[in-house]
Amino acid sequence: MxxxxxxxxxxxxxxxxxxxxxxxxxxxxxxxxxxxxxxxxxxxxxxxxxxxxxxxxxxxxxxxxxxxxxxxxxxxxxxxxxxxxxxxxxxxxxxxxxxxxxxxxxxxxxxxxxxxxxxxxxxxxxxxxxxxxxxxxxxxxxxxxxxxxxxxxxxxxxxxxxxxxxxxxxxxxxxxxxxxxxxxxxxxxxxxxxGSSDIKVVHISCWKADRLKPIIEQQMGISGSVVKATSMKSGGEKEILFLIIEKTQLVPIRKLVEKHDPEAYLVVMNAMEVYGTGARV
Structure with a gap:
């Protein structure tokens, strides 16, 4: 090899x-x-x-x-x-x-x-x-x-x-x-x-991750990771959903988040390359 x-x-x-x-x-x-x-x-x-x-x-x-x-x-x-x-x-x-x-x-x-x-x-x-x-x-x-x-x-x-x-x-x-x-x-x-930038990395900072996770998984077929975080402003416990998606999935995810957790915000970045079989699980 x-x-x-x-x-x-x-x-x-x-x-x-x-x-x-x-x-x-x-x-x-x-x-x-x-x-x-x-x-x-x-x-x-x-x-x-x-x-x-x-x-x-x-x-x-x-x-x-x-x-x-x-x-x-x-x-x-x-x-x-x-x-x-x-x-x-x-x-x-x-x-x-x-x-x-x-x-x-x-x-x-x-x-x-x-x-x-x-x-x-x-x-x-x-x-x-x-x-x-x-x-x-x-x-x-x-x-x-x-x-x-x-x-x-x-x-x-x-x-x-x-x-x-x-x-x-x-x-x-x-x-x-x-x-x-x-x-x-x-x-x-x-x-x-x-490579191309068709792959996006999405961070969703939210208060209602337990509500968003099953909706995103069931309606979009997307899984990811959850990171525990603390709000700098209030000190409350938050969660950040870490997702790797196709660019065509970006708008549907954004609409789901706006509908089910309007207080959440998204950060979207280009992922030039994704390695590993577990990158999207």
């Missing part, structure tokens, strides 16, 4: 590197639409300096991965080096090995589909237990120095690449389309890594 998981991890790495490379060479680079991070720098460097995007990807990512060894650990470090090398090789070899089709000059569509492929690639890399390169390592180093969150730092770094594209391409539309590509990439990574 362990060997099978390792094999699947490296298959995800291979597919992820190929998807990221396809996104760059088929959609983004031909339309002069930048991505965020090293792929964006590769597209800009190829246009401004004539250096192949694969070489730029390797020159940007490899030193950052080496510099970030202490953050990564042995396993993630080795897999990240493999990702950096394969992505660079795929990016430069695909146009040579295959006659890539002309996909038209609609830059918005190229930004959308390029973002999807790049995001798919990065998501598969994350699924395999690897990183997508050294960009996040650089962001972590800068964040530690400047007292920023990692998310804020990544946002500013990607924004800088996008704004730089307006100067390099002499085209502000390129920067706007780059923003679209970065957004789509991020959403695609979230979808691959965390």
């Amino acid at each position: 362990k060997n099978l998981q390792i094999l699947l991890d490296y298959l995800f790495i291979l597919l992820g590197c190929a998807s990221l490379a396809f996104g760059i060479v088929m959609f983004l680079a031909p339309s002069q639409v930048p991505a965020g991070g090293p792929p964006g720098l590769a597209i800009l460097g190829n246009y401004a300096l004539g250096v192949s995007p694969g070489i730029i990807l390797f020159l940007v990512n490899a030193p950052l991965v080496l510099a970030g060894y202490r953050f990564l650990g042995n396993k993630l470090f080795i897999r990240s080096l493999i990702v950096v090398t394969l992505t660079a090789l795929f990016t430069d070899s695909l146009p040579v090995l295959f006659e890539l089709p002309d996909l038209g000059d609609n830059r918005l569509l190229n930004a959308l589909y390029g973002g999807v492929l790049v995001g798919l690639g990065i998501g598969l890399m994350f699924k395999s237990g690897s990183s997508s390169g050294g960009w996040s390592i650089l962001a972590r180093l800068i964040a530690n120095k400047m007292n920023l969150s990692l998310g804020q730092c990544l946002f500013f770094m990607d924004a800088a690449v996008i704004l730089l594209s307006a100067v390099v391409f002499q085209d502000f539309e390129a920067a706007m389309l780059g923003g679209v590509a970065v957004f789509v990439t991020g959403r695609m990574v979230d979808l691959i890594v965390s």
Whole structure:
């Protein structure tokens, strides 16, 4: 089983590197639409300096991965080096090995589909237990120095690449389309890594849990857990029903609670993933 998981991890790495490379060479680079991070720098460097995007990807990512060894650990470090090398090789070899089709000059569509492929690639890399390169390592180093969150730092770094594209391409539309590509990439990574948000977590804080529990179970077929709580305002004993439901069940549950316990309140959150056979019992 362990060997099978390792094999699947490296298959995800291979597919992820190929998807990221396809996104760059088929959609983004031909339309002069930048991505965020090293792929964006590769597209800009190829246009401004004539250096192949694969070489730029390797020159940007490899030193950052080496510099970030202490953050990564042995396993993630080795897999990240493999990702950096394969992505660079795929990016430069695909146009040579295959006659890539002309996909038209609609830059918005190229930004959308390029973002999807790049995001798919990065998501598969994350699924395999690897990183997508050294960009996040650089962001972590800068964040530690400047007292920023990692998310804020990544946002500013990607924004800088996008704004730089307006100067390099002499085209502000390129920067706007780059923003679209970065957004789509991020959403695609979230979808691959965390799944969809069709599952909801509902907390029902109520005084009449004994009345609500059988109604929800009988009418909705939903079970869950009960947590004892104390009201901060009155000090009285309350109960919190903890439920995991499909999003289509949210409105019926809300109506049941409003009808049978108007003083209760609901807190609804997205559950990106649910593991375990007992998650809904």
